[in-house]
Amino acid sequence: MKLLVGILLLVTGIVGWYVTLRRRYNALIKELPEDASARAEFYWQWLTSKRRHMTLLGAVCCSLSSVGIVIALNSLPSVKFALHAFGPAFWLMFLAFIVTSWLAYYPFDRALRGNTWSVGTYLRWMTVIPLWTGGAFPVSWLIGLEVTRQIAVTFPSYPMPPLGTAGLLIFGFGLSFLLLTRFLPLLLHPQPLANERILAMVCDLSEKAGIKPPKLWLLPCLGGKMPLAVATWRSIFVTDFLCEQLKEGEMKALLAHELAHQKFQHPYRRAFIMGIFVALASLVLSFIPWASWSDREGMLIEFAALAAFWLFLRRLYLQWHREEWKADEMAAQLVGSGALVAQTLEKIHALAFLPSTFPKGLRLTHPSLQSRLENLRWLEQTDVQARDAQER
Numbered sequence: 001m002k003l004l005v006g007i008l009l010l011v012t013g014i015v016g017w018y019v020t021l022r023r024r025y026n027a028l029i030k031e032l033p034e035d036a037s038a039r040a041e042f043y044w045q046w047l048t049s050k051r052r053h054m055t056l057l058g059a060v061c062c063s064l065s066s067v068g069i070v071i072a073l074n075s076l077p078s079v080k081f082a083l084h085a086f087g088p089a090f091w092l093m094f095l096a097f098i099v100t101s102w103l104a105y106y107p108f109d110r111a112l113r114g115n116t117w118s119v120g121t122y123l124r125w126m127t128v129i130p131l132w133t134g135g136a137f138p139v140s141w142l143i144g145l146e147v148t149r150q151i152a153v154t155f156p157s158y159p160m161p162p163l164g165t166a167g168l169l170i171f172g173f174g175l176s177f178l179l180l181t182r183f184l185p186l187l188l189h190p191q192p193l194a195n196e197r198i199l200a201m202v203c204d205l206s207e208k209a210g211i212k213p214p215k216l217w218l219l220p221c222l223g224g225k226m227p228l229a230v231a232t233w234r235s236i237f238v239t240d241f242l243c244e245q246l247k248e249g250e251m252k253a254l255l256a257h258e259l260a261h262q263k264f265q266h267p268y269r270r271a272f273i274m275g276i277f278v279a280l281a282s283l284v285l286s287f288i289p290w291a292s293w294s295d296r297e298g299m300l301i302e303f304a305a306l307a308a309f310w311l312f313l314r315r316l317y318l319q320w321h322r323e324e325w326k327a328d329e330m331a332a333q334l335v336g337s338g339a340l341v342a343q344t345l346e347k348i349h350a351l352a353f354l355p356s357t358f359p360k361g362l363r364l365t366h367p368s369l370q371s372r373l374e375n376l377r378w379l380e381q382t383d384v385q386a387r388d389a390q391e392r
Helices: 002-029 036-049 051-074 079-113 119-154 162-187 196-209 240-245 248-263 266-285 290-294 297-335 338-351 369-391
Strands: 215-219 229-231 235-239
Touching: 002 051, 002 079, 036 051, 051 079, 079 119, 079 297, 119 162, 119 266, 119 290, 119 297, 162 266, 196 215, 196 248, 196 297, 215 240, 229 248, 235 240, 235 248, 240 338, 248 266, 248 297, 248 338, 266 297, 290 297, 297 338, 297 369, 338 369
Parallel strands: 215 235
Antiparallel strands: 229 235
């Protein structure tokens, strides 16, 4: 009986969250203005004003499902099996909340952007893209922690030395990170970008930047209006929607920005800093007694470590903001026009349906459009003043 009650509460929380979001989005569709830019501002103002209220509703639904998991697992006769199952059940519940959030947002997104995505394609993109473009690190860290806890529950009496625990954490993180970063891009079906003009453009910009031309990949959105460009260590990925929407000069400015990231080795630096954090955190966690990992305290250790990782990432994102400004500046130098870079940023921002200033809670990997435009205007004024000084 307890098992059925627990499962019922788990499902009720997830379904309740979906119904709540779906009703609110359906109501919001009727209030959207006709102008595209006005729609973006209206939506994000609405989201900011409802943020606390929606967070409270989400917490209530999540708590209901969490209580359901606890009741269901406590009804099991084997305590050891319950300890094994609690972590996976809890994180799968969070995954279910993410998927239901996207399902509720799906009809609103179609009304907003006119996407022709199927539900399956939409969910694949909306879950894979956040993981691939930055979420792989915290998810990998979580998997590494959970694997360590599972082994500790299986062998609670084994006297694992500190370096053994650290090695286990780092190995679990590294293996899961490779799976996420190598397997996830395959789900997006990247194809070599075969446009000769764009390839020639990249070669020219790379020569100016003094770096080796990267590989160019096209991400087919299959009808979805997804404006996305990502620079990795040796490649640049651009969606077909963005290629269709940008003019030649704007595409040049976009590629110059991504090449600037590679020139300054931003992808390497971000990976290196996160890797150092994982190594140090693993070393600190290795001194926690092995018996604590195998008991109920193991989940608390996992939550505390994950919370510390998220706080670290938030601090690291401030550094990423400075890197974006620096990439904008170099892109302006490569294309010879800060105004062209600013124009491209504004267009991509409009295509991405984002406001000019990010509301609280959205300032993650990128600074606001307003701050980037101000930085480019300041750069233009500085260049003009320098040229005037030289002429005098």
